[in-house]
Amino acid sequence: MDIKDITPDQVVFWEWGFAHLNLTIVVTWAVMALMILGAWLITRRLTSELPLSRWENLLEILVKGMENEIREVSRQSPRPYLPFVGTLFLFILLSNILNVVPGYTAPTASLSTTAALAICVFVAVPAYGIRSSGLAEYLKQYIRPTVIMLPFNIMGELSRTLALAVRLFGNLMSAGKIVAILLALTPFVFPVIMNALGLLTGVIQAYIFAILAMVYIASGTRARQERKKKQTTPDGEKGE
Amino acid sequence: MEGISLIGMASVLSAGLTIGIGAIGPAIGEGRAVAQALSSIAQQPDEMNSITRTLFVGLAMIESTAIYAFVVSMIIIFANPFWDYVVANAGG
Numbered sequence A: 001m002d003i004k005d006i007t008p009d010q011v012v013f014w015e016w017g018f019a020h021l022n023l024t025i026v027v028t029w030a031v032m033a034l035m036i037l038g039a040w041l042i043t044r045r046l047t048s049e050l051p052l053s054r055w056e057n058l059l060e061i062l063v064k065g066m067e068n069e070i071r072e073v074s075r076q077s078p079r080p081y082l083p084f085v086g087t088l089f090l091f092i093l094l095s096n097i098l099n100v101v102p103g104y105t106a107p108t109a110s111l112s113t114t115a116a117l118a119i120c121v122f123v124a125v126p127a128y129g130i131r132s133s134g135l136a137e138y139l140k141q142y143i144r145p146t147v148i149m150l151p152f153n154i155m156g157e158l159s160r161t162l163a164l165a166v167r168l169f170g171n172l173m174s175a176g177k178i179v180a181i182l183l184a185l186t187p188f189v190f191p192v193i194m195n196a197l198g199l200l201t202g203v204i205q206a207y208i209f210a211i212l213a214m215v216y217i218a219s220g221t222r223a224r225q226e227r228k229k230k231q232t233t234p235d236g237e238k239g240e
Numbered sequence B: 001m002e003g004i005s006l007i008g009m010a011s012v013l014s015a016g017l018t019i020g021i022g023a024i025g026p027a028i029g030e031g032r033a034v035a036q037a038l039s040s041i042a043q044q045p046d047e048m049n050s051i052t053r054t055l056f057v058g059l060a061m062i063e064s065t066a067i068y069a070f071v072v073s074m075i076i077i078f079a080n081p082f083w084d085y086v087v088a089n090a091g092g
Helices: A023-042 A054-074 A081-100 A110-135 A135-143 A147-185 A190-232 B002-043 B045-076 B081-091
Strands: A012-016 A019-022
Touching: A019 A023, A019 B081, A023 A054, A023 A081, A023 A110, A054 B045, A054 B081, A081 A110, A081 A147, A081 A190, A110 A135, A110 A147, A110 A190, A135 A147, A147 A190, A147 B045, A190 B045, B002 B045, B002 B081
Parallel strands: none
Antiparallel strands: A012 A019
16 A cells, blocks of 8 residues: 555455455455454354363453443443444454554555445444334434424434544544654654554544444434333323 | 646645644543543542543544544545646646
8 A cells, every 4th residue: 555545445456347356345355254264263162161262262251341331331231232333343443453464454444444334333223223112213313302403313313424434434544644654754663653552543443433333322222211211100201 | 837836835734734723622622521531530430430431432522523634634635636637637
């Protein structure tokens, strides 16, 4: 990747008609293959005997940690959300961490990847909301507290999707760009330090993307549960 | 040639101004948020986990404005459409 390329989309390996094979697609598939292969290799010989293999231990810590975070953020059972949010977190985490490998460019440093991930969240929020409370109840959220708020609610939904995509893209792109610029200026020590800092921001961004997705999903499903709780208490309706 | 030098000048200047001015607001905001979070951790060390998590999410929200400014300045420098247009016209 050249210093002039903003995204890895611009590095095209192969082109046929409207089909492109660029660096983003290649590294995305490489990361996916690595994750699937790793998970398959680790879970191939699962036993319940006590000395756990260290890789199995790693996976259990990851899944347990994600479950706990989801439970604390959403205050609900993490089961329905874990597959979606966990997949987002692991994919972004691995593609950010691999940034230290020479010759690798994070697929999340391309706006296409992050936009695709953000659109997944954009679709998942109403999907989880409708599944937990039904279509009518979910749509009613948009005219709460009054009908006047309808355009603002819709705009908020769109702009937070844009913010999700641009935040991840900007952070990862800036990490790669700063290292490239420093390599041209002071090529020995400073790029290493900035790379280490890039690792930290990569992990934090993966965490933040997953937590924000969880917060958005939870805010779409939570309204109904609060209403349920109020109906069980005798004079809860007065408070509304 | 006049167009090229004018656009180059304006791009470099405005890229610097974009990231410079655009970093002021988020920097102040993040500084205040971190200071507040530190003092609340000092008051209630037991709540450190939830304070830290909320802090990170909030920082990401605040930071995104700075990231917008950065992306715009990167576009001005590396992928400037007006620059490409003028260069293509001068070449052809």
